[in-house]
Amino acid sequence: MPAITPPDFDRFYRHDELTRLLHHYAEALPHLVQVQAIGQSHEGRGILVAILTNTRTGAHADKPALWVDGNIHAAELTASTACLYYLHQLASRHGDDAQVTHLLDTRTVYICPRLNPDGAELALADKPRHIRSSTRPYPFDEEPVEGLTIEDVDGDGRMLTMRIPDPHGPYKKHAEDPRLMVPREPGEFGGEYYRIIPEGTLKNYNGFEFRINRDVEGLDLNRNFPSLWRQEHEQLGAGPYPASEPEVRAMVDFFVKHPNIGAAISYHTHSGVILRPMGTQSDDDMIPEDLWAYKRFSALGEKLTGYPAISIFHEFKYHPKEIITGTQDWVYEHLGALFWTVELWAPNKEAGITGYKWIDWYREHPVEDDLKLLKWSDEQCDGQAYVAWKPFDHPQLGPVEIGGWDRMNYWRNPPPHLREREVARFPGWMTQIALSLPKLELLRAEAEPLGPDTWRVRLAVANSGWLPAYVSKRALERKTVRGVIFELELPAGASLVSGKPRMEGPQLEGHAPKSSLQAFLPNRDVTADRAVAEWVVRAPKGAVLKLQARADRAGRVAAEVALG
Structure with a gap:
């Protein structure tokens, strides 16, 4: 593997430099890194996503995926650094680090270091301005007259x-x-x-x-997502309608086209906390199984990063009578994928201030x-x-x-000498989340003769991930995921006696235990992580059947069976 020079994590990159940097990784490690423009910003800059997976073990869209983004807010530039740092860790450690190697061999990580390139460019200009998000004038075009x-x-x-x-x-x-x-x-x-x-x-x-x-540029791109979108009188910067802004629309379209995304993390600044959903409902109103999973991964985040993990609704409101909606609601509430916002950096904590409450301290x-x-x-x-x-x-x-x-x-943002230290806290946590995503595995593909030209064909699969194939109960409730889809492709001259060319199987559970071994009642469904599809086929001996199974968030497996 060619040596990759790490970026200078002490400084912030302007758009052209960032673009060259991402393409450098793709050119140096084409089997691990691809770069794709998923849209254009208001001013016409490319919104770039680095796609990290080992293409020698499968295409990125055929593997379960983690999404990571940063810099949706213009001056929150350390968020972009956090994304770049993780990209470098993954790209440079594949083949040397067992966790990273297994991650990129079996899963995909989509990294968008700068969702809002225009606002970041303005913050980094020779004569900077620090606006909230996009540079598009909103809600009016006129300059102030006083x-x-x-x-x-x-x-x-x-x-x-x-x-x-x-x-x-x-x-x-x-x-x-x-x-x-x-x-x-x-x-x-x-x-x-x-x-x-x-x-x-x-x-x-x-x-x-x-x-x-x-x-004049009054948009807040994080208030422009479709789920629970509210008008300007309720939520400043929301835009004229959901996903009206090209930056948000690019992310929304990418998610819709990539149902393999099962979890996402968005980096912001500042407060030094990990925020989990919901933004609009209390924990009492959440689906219990989803809340338990969130608490489990959030506790892991606390342990690995040193950042407290808290509820947006209960502990991070700008005003006690107001609610905050944004990416977290769309990704989890709408799509049923897991989502966290990380607010990087806490200068008050750095100064030795302890025991403070996040937003209240600023009041x-x-x-x-x-x-x-x-x-x-x-x-x-x-x-x-x-x-x-x-x-x-x-x-x-x-x-x-x-x-x-x-x-x-x-x-x-942290001062330059503390930026790398701050973002270096997070790769281990992100990797563990990604490795917990559901993963479809092939158990067996076989054909058993029932007669001279008749065969019973079976395809057995399992979910090897910790999370269920549907990821969350919210996804089932919102009907955003299907069960395992089994498909059979017959060669010329073959026909189906029973079964269908495409069949929907069950939702596969993960290997996360439903209860402890000290529970009063045992878990009855101990193989809920497995499923089998069966067909009866009429075909001559020697014919080759093509089988595949896929689950939206758990990936795809394929096999060929030669009859006889």
């Missing part, structure tokens, strides 16, 4: 914050460290106060009032946490995570100071 537009005013390549002295301002300098801005206490007066606003420029400023403009936390973060910036980030305030003559506001947290490079 208010503050967030942008890099002083030309240092960062969008920080501006502090302006104001006797009515809600913030003040911290007594121990004047760099740190903290809220005024209720009823407090008579001090030196400031108004804190994002770095940006103003239009039609009257000298007294303005508002912060939303980005309110003790000032001691901010002091810990400042110390982390000074000691671990050369003082660049929290930028010292510097005077600036603003074109509309006059004298201001610019500084504060560099959210793009230290909050949304």
